[in-house]
Amino acid sequence: MKILLIEDEPDLGALIQTSLAHHQYVVDWIQDGKTGWEYLTDNRSTYSLAIIDWMLPKMSGIEICQRLRAEKYTLPILMLTARDRMEDKITGLDAGADDYLVKPFGMAELLARLRALQRRVPTFQPDRLQLGNLRLDYGNNAIVITNPAGNEQSVSLTAKEFQLLEYLMQHPDLTLTHDQIRNRVWAIDSESASNVVAAQIRLLRKKLAEFGCEEVIETVRGFGYRLNSVHK
Template identity: 55%
Template sequence: MRILLVEDEEDLGLAIKQVLVSEKYIVDWVMDGELAWDYLENSWADYSVAIFDWLVPNLSGLELCQRLRSHKNPLPVLMLTALGDAQSRVTGLDSGADDYLVKPFIMDELLARLRALQRRTPQFTSPNLTVGNFTLDYGNNSLIYSVVELPQIIPLTVKEFQIFAYLMQNSDRIISGSKIRDQLWDFDSETVSNVVAAQMRLLRRKLAHYGCHCPIETIKGQGYRFISTHPL
């Protein structure tokens, strides 16, 4: 899941991003409201949730929310603010925010509120995702291959897990390498053009090591496709 974080307090923004990345989220962190709107307006990536600080430069979190809703964008928004009085909470929610978290807060509460927002939206992913003979185990960060008597459990890195989750959620569709790169690498990362191809080679090598065929097909000149059905 990809999150847009808008927070101009550098220490807090960095701490939030680190916690979210450790939970397997892809995070784009910006410190300016106008830049955040550029990200949203140009649709460089598909966001599942946004976290807006109320008081950020140029375009406040409140104004971002209002602009989103005026464009009929249903993106779930969690508003962060030091303003904890009742009227401020009402104003934030009336602007279009879906939830409201008062500073200071603990990271566990932030994560719990994000999970609650996910459950209210169609993008919510259950603890396990199964397509064909493959199951992604979110709790154990692993891929389960269930075609043999004893299912093969294959440990995955965070990036491998994200690739499988994204392609399984779009199974049988051809997804270009550039789309995968834009969706699964944050904009601050220094990625090279062949990073997706390199990850796919490593994935195939790992699955072969575990005696498992790779369900991700390369379509020359077009991209990659997760095949939902395979012969035994």
């Protein structure tokens, strides 16, 4: 799952990004409102949630929320702010935020708020994602494979394997380009190699091949990859 974090405090932004990455979220961190707005509008299908600070340079978090909602963009938003008056909370929620977290806060509370948003917004993340004989198990960070006899085998995945397979399974039978996959599964500031997508696909295929699913992910030469809903 990919999250856009718009926070101008360097220490807090780095802490949030590191903590969320530890819990297998992919986080793009932007430090001003104008750039954050541009990332949101240019990558609407990329992010599952936005964490936005109220007071930002160039464009406030309130203005970002208002613009998103005016354009009927339903992306879940968690607003961060040092403002703790009831009137301020009402202003933030009325602007379009789905939840409101007052600074200072602990990372455990932030994670709990994200889980609460997940329960409240069904499209944020399902408990499981199924395609054919493959089922993603979010609770255990695994892929469950059902063989022809009906028996299930749970296979543990690394964070990147899970995020890659999730993205492919969310777009069955569609060819996704290298850039689309990289932009979704890796953060914008990651120092990943140019062949990181191909390398990760190879690792994931090798793991799936052990259970007879080596042809699930198809290479579309010169373009990208496609996950077939009807396994060959």
